[in-house]
Amino acid sequence: MSAVAVRRYRRNLRTECDNAVLYERLAELAGDEQMARAYQRIASIERSNAEFWRQRLLAVGAAGMMPRPGLRVRLLIWLAGRFGTGFVMPSVVRLNHADHAATPVDRVGYRDHFPELQAGPAPSRGRHRGDSGNTLRASVLGANDGLVSNASLVMGMAGAATPDHAILLAGVAGLVAGAFSMSLGEWLSVNSSREFYQAQITERAERLAVAPDDTRRYLESVYEDKGLDVQASSQVARQLLATPRMALDVLVREDLGVDPAELGGSAYAAAVSSFALFSCGALFPVLPYLFIGGTRALYASLICTFAGLSLIGVGTSLFTGRSLVFSIVRQFLITAAAVLATFVAGHLLGEAVRG
Secondary structure: OOHHHHHHHHHHHHHHHHHHHHHHHHHHHOOOHHHHHHHHHHHHHHHHHHHHHHHHHHHOOOOOOOOOOOHHHHHHHHHHHHHOHHHHHHHHHHHHHHHHHHOHHHHHHHHHHOHHHHOOOOOOOOOOOOOOOOHHHHHHHHHHHHHHHHHHHHHHHHHOOOOHHHHHHHHHHHHHHHHHHHHHHHHHHHHHHHHHHHHHHHHHHHHHHHOHHHHHHHHHHHHHHOOOOHHHHHHHHHHHHOOHHHHHHHHHHHHHOOOOOOOOOOHHHHHHHHHHHHHHHHHHHHHHHHOOOHHHHHHHHHHHHHHHHHHHHHHHHHHHOOOHHHHHHHHHHHHHHHHHHHHHHHHHHHHHHHO
16 A cells, blocks of 8 residues: 555544544534534544545554644634534535545545445426535635735835825725725615515516416425325425415525525625624734834734635635645735736836926
8 A cells, every 4th residue: 555545544533533623523513403403424434434544554553643633624623612503514515525526536445434324315497506615714814805906005105105194195095995886886785685585576476476377386396306105296296386476485495595584684794794894804913013114014014914815714714625834825916916017017106206
């Protein structure tokens, strides 16, 4: 057995152990008993998967100790404890998909060993709601927008050799203007989405009242896609149509992929959160200029920007499945390119203005 294969087995063992610990903790934190049982069942499967890889390691003469949970898992557990399991679930799903796609050749064996993993989710005619519900992802990206844009602005002003008070003023102005712009844009986006869904719901309610048979046939096809036989699908559809409000609720959820009671969430909450998150990110590069000046403030601004990028890189790794180091380095390189470009542009423009 090659050293490469042993390392691969160890990586798979760590992945399964991390998943087991994560789902066990989510089961403890879940407020709903049914969800807690589902998480516990997944954790049990992941434990079995971990044991499979441990036995593979032992079979080739390698140590098969169960590793401790990684930083990413501990961070997800902390976030779930503070904000609830629903806050982290979209990230958990993405990470699991990334992990299970990482070593497809190895996983043929363990899927044969655990055939219950063969079954996939029933097909759905509605849209997947994981992306729209990913608050963590929106938070990280909102803070990233604020940090990159304001760091570029501050460095552009510094490149033009403008006084410290002018850099501070530009940074604060960029923070406020960007935060209001993001907030208004988010409000318009969510509100427009709500108005669109409301119009769609009204259209479906009218169609349900005028042509209930069309709705019945559609609902029957939905439940047939979910795995029910023709007779059971017809029975469920007729029971739903007996209560038009319930039938409309199911129709909207399946056809539009939204909760009719929420319609994508509150536009005002989205606006406030966008304002706060953008401001938090934009504050990093301008903060040193509140206390010091000159070259020290410039270097301190770069350090603060790097610290903010590191935090954002950690958050990004939670919903991309990439390693923490890769996420941080990628954030740093992208921001460095933007900062360098604006610094050079500011320097050239400052020289041209001064003649």
